[in-house]
Amino acid sequence: MIIDFDELNPGAKFDFEVDGKGKSVSWVKVRAGSNEIMDQIREQCISTEVEYKKTAKHGQLQRIEYTKSDNKKLKEMLWDYTIMDWSGFFDKANKPIPCTTENKIKFMSSMPAFYAFVDKCLEKLTPDVNEAIKESEKN
Numbered sequence: 001m002i003i004d005f006d007e008l009n010p011g012a013k014f015d016f017e018v019d020g021k022g023k024s025v026s027w028v029k030v031r032a033g034s035n036e037i038m039d040q041i042r043e044q045c046i047s048t049e050v051e052y053k054k055t056a057k058h059g060q061l062q063r064i065e066y067t068k069s070d071n072k073k074l075k076e077m078l079w080d081y082t083i084m085d086w087s088g089f090f091d092k093a094n095k096p097i098p099c100t101t102e103n104k105i106k107f108m109s110s111m112p113a114f115y116a117f118v119d120k121c122l123e124k125l126t127p128d129v130n131e132a133i134k135e136s137e138k139n
Contacts (some may be wrong), residue, residue: 009034013122014018016114018067026088030118041081045074074105076101079108083118 004010011031014026031039046069052061080101087098097103107114 009037012121014117014124016086017088020033024088027086028083028118029085030082030121030125031084032122033078041074045070045077045110063112075108076105079104079118082122083108086111117127 009031011029013027013029015027017025019025046067049066049068051064053064054060055062055086083104085100086099087096090098108118109115
């Protein structure tokens, strides 16, 4: 197996729409998030906050620690990372819709069919852990 260290997660193209002859009309290129990328995104969206509050009117200060997360930012960053490129999507003036962060967020948040499609693509890219365990037990 040849491994390109400059492109360890190149993603894969999936046909979104195919014509009657089986030719791709539109496609989306997606990639699954690696542990490193997921950690980087979480680091930017999830933080631990600390407050000190009195437990009673004249009591001692108590340290209260809680997790604060920006779920909207987390989803948007995941979508932006996951969707690498697309082709074959046009606006009502028949102009190509570019694959920008803003358009990825718009598609994923407002087009249930597109969201479901990307989700299925990611399922295909991410092997089932249970299947992998069964396979390794056979060997």
